[in-house]
Amino acid sequence: MDSFAKRAPAKLPVNQIAAARFGQQVLILLAVGQFVRQIRRQATRPAPRETAPHLARTGLILCATGTLFAALREIPLAEATATFFIGPLILIMPGAFSLEEAVGWRRILASAIGFTVPCR
Template sequence: MAAFTVNDACMKSLSGELPLFQAILLRSIAVIAFLGFMAWRAGSFRTPIARRDQLLIALRTVVEIAAAFFFISALFHLPIADVTAILQALPLTVTLAGAVFLGEAVGWKRLVAILIGFAGVMLILRPPLLFGEGSGFSVYSIYVLLAVACVTVRDLCARRISVAVPSMTIALSAAVGVMSLGAVGSLTQPWQPVSATSLLWLAGASFFVIGGYIFSVSAMRSGEIGFVAPFRYTSLIVALLLGLLIFGDWPDNLTLLGSAIVVATGLFTLYRERKTAKRQRAGLRLR
């Protein structure tokens, strides 16, 4: 989570140096080179993929492209801690979407936690309808919400993809999609020369996002998901520190309160999911 957040900080630092799509394209080239090599080493290209899984991977790639556009656009214009805090609502949105679209069981306690968590998100966003004009709400606040919606769909697709499909294949497909976004989008913007400073930020973004991929895959493969998942919230601590040290940003009290609510309800939701899964496994063993 620290690696992914440092990558975000590096990309945000490019906002005054390079156009959005050029930055996405240049970072994606390095990421694809690495993921392609890893997929080749793992023999992922030789694994046959069923038609249903192909469609799910395609859908996941499309929403990954949209998520990258909305997230990085917001990151270029909003404080990194604010953007990261809103993203912490993902466990809540994935749980709710799983109940609505996949028929997954969600008890009243988790539903209440989700509603409280969304109230925390509103404290961070502060839409004018609730907080009046001058609340700091902008179109990029909506972009963060759209990014959350896209990542929610992405995660639901990942749940439905067969376990036989290699993780590297899925990740590489998403990376190619994001690079395509950068390539097409860069045709609409004039390219800027890459200064030594920009090159350092791009190298940092590529290095840390690759590190994030390695560490997250390793954690998921060697650790229990119920134990690993809560560590996603450490990214908020890293974002707060980076926002202060690099960009001189520190959230106001309402944003900090909203962030605390989102994290608390997210952790509670993960705890309840873990507890429910244990009960279900115990029931299966008794049968």
């Protein structure tokens, strides 16, 4: 997706590229969600008190993706993608503090490895 966003014409607005990306994601996730719902025979929804934090995290993801697509117009693909890899760390912290999600050692280790292992 990043390479397609990089190759998109300069006159194509970043928000239109992001809308296409998230539109495709919604269609795929709706199909996957329907499949999982049939397997589990129940619908799981966030608690009402979790709605605002989930929406805030969604907004952060939208901003991060839009920023990435805008950066792709100015800097090389490899640099923009490497910079974007900070995203999981940024998304783990709000999830842990505002949504009270469990952040286990595997997530912490994966984030640490992502920052310490050099790309070749």
